[in-house]
Amino acid sequence: MSPTLQTEHITVLKNQTVLPILARWAVAFAVMVTKWERRQKTRNHLARLTDHQLDDIGISRSQARTETNKAFWQY
Numbered sequence: 001m002s003p004t005l006q007t008e009h010i011t012v013l014k015n016q017t018v019l020p021i022l023a024r025w026a027v028a029f030a031v032m033v034t035k036w037e038r039r040q041k042t043r044n045h046l047a048r049l050t051d052h053q054l055d056d057i058g059i060s061r062s063q064a065r066t067e068t069n070k071a072f073w074q075y
Helices: 003-014 021-047 051-057 061-068
Strands: none
Touching: 003 021, 021 061, 051 061
């Protein structure tokens, strides 16, 4: 299943007005894990940027290092 399709399914479930408690917990857990995964992937990509690319987006190497050293659950 593609990530886009998964996201659509999660959105549909999350927007339901009446879900059993277990389903609500499952949706909340899926959303949390998805955020963690996206955060980790973004940080991995940030770690691979060159100094020139970092300069283009206005981030110093030390700022990038601070962000990439965070654990996946840290915001």
